[in-house]
Amino acid sequence: MRIIRKTTEMAVWSQAERQQGQRIAFVATMGALHEGHLSLVREAKKRGNRVVVSIFVNPTQFAPAEDFAAYPRNFVRDRGLLETEGVDVLFHPAAEDIYPPGNQTHVEVKELSKILCGARRPGHFQGVATVVTKLFNVVRPDVAIFGEKDYQQLQIIRRLVRDLFLDVEIVGHPIVRESDGIAMSSRNEYLNADERKAARCLSRSLHRAECLVRRGETSAKAIAEAVVAELHNEPLAVVEYVTISDVETLEPLEQIRQSALLALSVTIGQARLIDNKVLLRSSGE
């Protein structure tokens, strides 16, 4: 596995591979890798014959009061995991290379960035959209895989690619969960044993919503209330939002017709955790 730190070197490598007809698949990460990331890497290996994984804890997507400094970093462990997966290039740029002196260009996906997590994390998705545009232009992948756990991020990237005519295929990959249902997240590292157990309430509440929809419930309000009630059963959980939205535009829905995104954000201890599920009415069950 080659480790590349310079954007110029990354671009040269990528251009040479493309000219030889190789198909480049890309996974962008902030490191602190877990099985969720590795499932994206395995998907990338299926979809390209060269795999590039970036590790870059992007400062511009953290608000001043957020956990940029505390965000878990373990480069040696991450490198070993990616090597084992057979990744071709680990791209690990310095912040000064991604944001050189005088840098001042921002990319923003307006409406999609204002809602859900965007309403609570001002500037977050502008930071994401900008860094993803930069990484795409340096790595120039044919296909890029993003996890559905960050569902809003995935939709923002899809929109960005369409609007700016970026020549990359975006693939969403299902959430990977622990055996007890908790969605894998680097921020789970912030949880102590009690909090870890409490965090099960997120997936449990999604399951509750799924059962209601199966039984014929279509009112977004009724479903959201049931989810909030389920979360409130857990004393350590502080609910930030529970929303039921259009699966593409993420605009709030009142009634579920065919499908809807149930998304939630809950703080437990120091960890702000998110989870989601696409609710489908026509499941035939």
Added chain:
Amino acid sequence: MRIIRKTTEMAVWSQAERQQGQRIAFVATMGALHEGHLSLVREAKKRGNRVVVSIFVNPTQFAPAEDFAAYPRNFVRDRGLLETEGVDVLFHPAAEDIYPPGNQTHVEVKELSKILCGARRPGHFQGVATVVTKLFNVVRPDVAIFGEKDYQQLQIIRRLVRDLFLDVEIVGHPIVRESDGIAMSSRNEYLNADERKAARCLSRSLHRAECLVRRGETSAKAIAEAVVAELHNEPLAVVEYVTISDVETLEPLEQIRQSALLALSVTIGQARLIDNKVLLRSSGE
């Protein structure tokens, strides 16, 4: 000359040419072509072996009160001129193709967009940066030529390309002037005979500044005052701004050390006219 209207067709043409090793040079215009544009096209022919010229009157770079509807359009004449110059592709997209339903992504070059024309035309340079990013990603040129008459626009595009790692070389091309010194502009069409004559005050005032610098004047304030005085000799001229700035960051200067950008905006009748000159101290004269 091939005329392409669809972004998809443009991207396919461009990819095929690139794969055959052709070097694509690009000139982005809003039509109403004059000698200034044609000089960019001739420069493009020197720098690439395929030349693409776009004609797109970009709605998002006009503020609501500005002249989008009135902006001169003459496609048949423009097409003839480009054909004569030996252009390979005239790219003439529809607004709905550049801004499809749901489009919501914006590119902004922050600091550089706030000053000079940007301070008077809110949203203008966000419109420019966004459309240029889109056009670059569709046409994928190796090199793009922009006129120095829109000096601020040129610096914004240079910054954008650097910040977003776009793989295109940006070339600035000198202002083309009429025999009486007036900078060529599609907006000169708005001028009647008296106003046309009055518009000479712009280049005359730039010349005045140049003479002062040659004689050793280094105070930006003194030079700007002389320029404003020269402009005020013309009763039809309404001065919007006269600034002396760093040639790259466009930040205001108090003293001219080696070089400075003198930029001005003047309204005459219905026409908002801009002009500029890079003042050089070490001219040896």
